[in-house]
Amino acid sequence: MEKRRVVVTGLGAVTPVGNDVTTAWQNIVAGVSGIGPLTRLNPEDYPAKVAAEVKDFQVENFIEKKDARKMDRFTHYAVAASLMAVKDADLDINDENAHRIGVWVGSGIGGMETFEQQHETFLNRGYRRVSPFFVPMMIPDMATGQISITLGAKGFNSCTVTACATGTNSIGDAFKVIQRGDADAMITGGSEAPITKMSLAGFCANTALSTNPDPKTASRPFDQNRDGFVMGEGAGIIVLESLEHAQARGAKIYAEIVGYGATGDAYHITAPAPAGEGGARAMKMAISDGGLSPADIGYINAHGTSTDYNDKFETLAIKETFGEHAYKLAVSSTKSMTGHLLGAAGGVEAIFTILALKEGILPPTINLETPDPECDLDYVPNEARKQELKAAMSNSLGFGGHNATIVFKKYEG
Template identity: 55%
Template sequence: MEKRRVVITGLGTVNPTGNSVAESWAAVRRGECGVGPITQYDTSNSKVKLAAEVKDFDPTRRIDKREARKMARFTQFAVAAAAEAIEDAGLDLEHADLTRCATVISSGIGGLPIMEEECLKGEAKGYDRVSPFFVPMTIANMAAGQVAIRFGLKGMCTSPVTACAGGTNAIGDAFHRIRDGYEDLAVCGGAESCISPLGVGGFTSMKALNPTGDPARASIPFDAERGGFVIGEGAGILVLEELEHARARGAHIYAEVVGYASNCDAYHFTAPAPGGAGGAACMRLALEDAGVQPESIGYINAHGTGTHLNDSCETAAIKAVFGGHAYELAVSSTKSMTGHLLGAAGGVEGVFTALALHDGYLPATVNLKVPDPECDLNYLPNQGVERQVDYALSDSLGFGGHNACVVFKRWEG
């Protein structure tokens, strides 16, 4: 059976660089970093005092005030970004077959800050006094559920919970659903918000976060002085559509999704496999799924977290897959600007990768100052480049050994 083609027709985001696609992409093109002091709680007794927070977010711009109060922050981000993406796609949902519209939105952790608040309330007042909205606000699938409810999307609704690979899994899973004929359209991506004492404290105690107080030296993927990632928050949502379905309504097309793969290191619950073996295998599988030769890839939006093991292993994986071409293609980590959005990372990076192909602009890895012999590829340090490439790859890795990779193709109409 001939596989159906799948294109991207809508984009939406809320992230530390901006509260819309236009605002965020303009900031990324300027190389602006969204890292700053944590404002969501008092960090006086905390080792880590920096994060990449969403700024000036008003959920009531997209969500009814009463409904917003029943949503955790990560769900508010998802609904706001989905509303932007659906509007951007120009969808007329009143006349669409909503049973053929899927929702696939990841969250790695869900409503952790709500969990903390209600736990403290339960300790103080008794657990029968916690909010009746506690469970539906905290469960990780609720971003997907609330988006589907808001827009009446009655196809498959699911939430891949694969840690930091989740957003990319969501895009890839949605792509395969459409390509294989189960749905004609999908709203997909990721949402996360767990900048809280427990969320940050948990990553701090395992020495995953960079403890520096300098925002310009905190999220520095591939830099020899990197010392961990910077936790971020936000959402990135894409509307994927079967090609003829999109053409029939005259939709604007950003890019095409042509390949996807997901696998597991089966090695360690937090560390990547030596030499990035699992990530390399996942990239090869995605290229095979796309029917694309490694030499065709012109840009990689890397996972690039800023931890020592991730960046060195990911670099080794790219070399293993691409050979000599690894030194010719462009690689960058937009986490240098957004921080690490955990389950939302792949969604936001999917938005950026689609825009990179659409606009012919490859974003930088900002604040990359000190070269590392283990990380010797072209990471577009500090300055993005105007360059048209035909294929781009976005990869994500997650605790538990999860790997996910999506291959995008420039749309030529």
């Protein structure tokens, strides 16, 4: 059976650099960081003093207050970003097409804030005072569930939980749903609200987070002085459609998604496989799936977490995948500005990759002041760059050895 072509028609985002796509993209291109002092929690309780928090988000602009009280923040972000993406796509979901429009949105840890709050209630006041909404607020698939309910999308409905690869796996899997003909459109991406007591404690305990107290330099991917990632939060959602469906309704098209690769390291629960070999296999798979050659890729939005192992091994994986072309393509980490949104990272970074392709602008890696000799590629240091692209790639690598890569190319009818 011939594979259907799949295109991107809508974008929606809630991020530390802006609560809509236009604002977020303008800030990313300008090199504006969304990282600041930790305010959701008491910074004196943790070695990590900074975070990339969503600011001035008004949930009542998207969800009625009585309904919002029955949802965790990660679901607030997901529903809001989905409403924006569907509006941007000008996609009308009605009785005639609802069964052909699906939702695939993941979350790495789901409603951790709800879990913590309800656990305290249980300990202090007993089981009778635990909210009847506790479980449906907490479980990671509830973002997908609430998006489906809010929008009336009755098609293929699923949730991916692959740690920091979640958003990219979700988009790749949704792409395949449309490609094989099981849906005409999919609302897909990732959402996360992990700036909570236990989440921050856990990442501090495994020494993954930066302890640099300066928000301006704490996240510095590929820099020799990097010391860990900065926790971020938010959601990134895109609308995918079959080309035929998009054309039939006269939809605007941002880009075409053509390739998806997903692999497992089978190596370690947190550390990447030696030389990033699992990530290299995911990139090669995505390029092959898209019917492209390595030389067609002009830009990679890297996982680029600002941790020692990730940045070094992802660089090695890129070299293994692209050979000499690795030194001719551009690589950048927008986590230098957004922090690491965990399960939402792939969704937000897919949006930045799509816009880089459409607008011909490469986002920078800010705070790259002292290059690491082992990270010797073109990371678009500190300032955005104008460059026309044929195809671009986004990488996400997660705890448990999950590797995911998606490839977009400029849409040509």
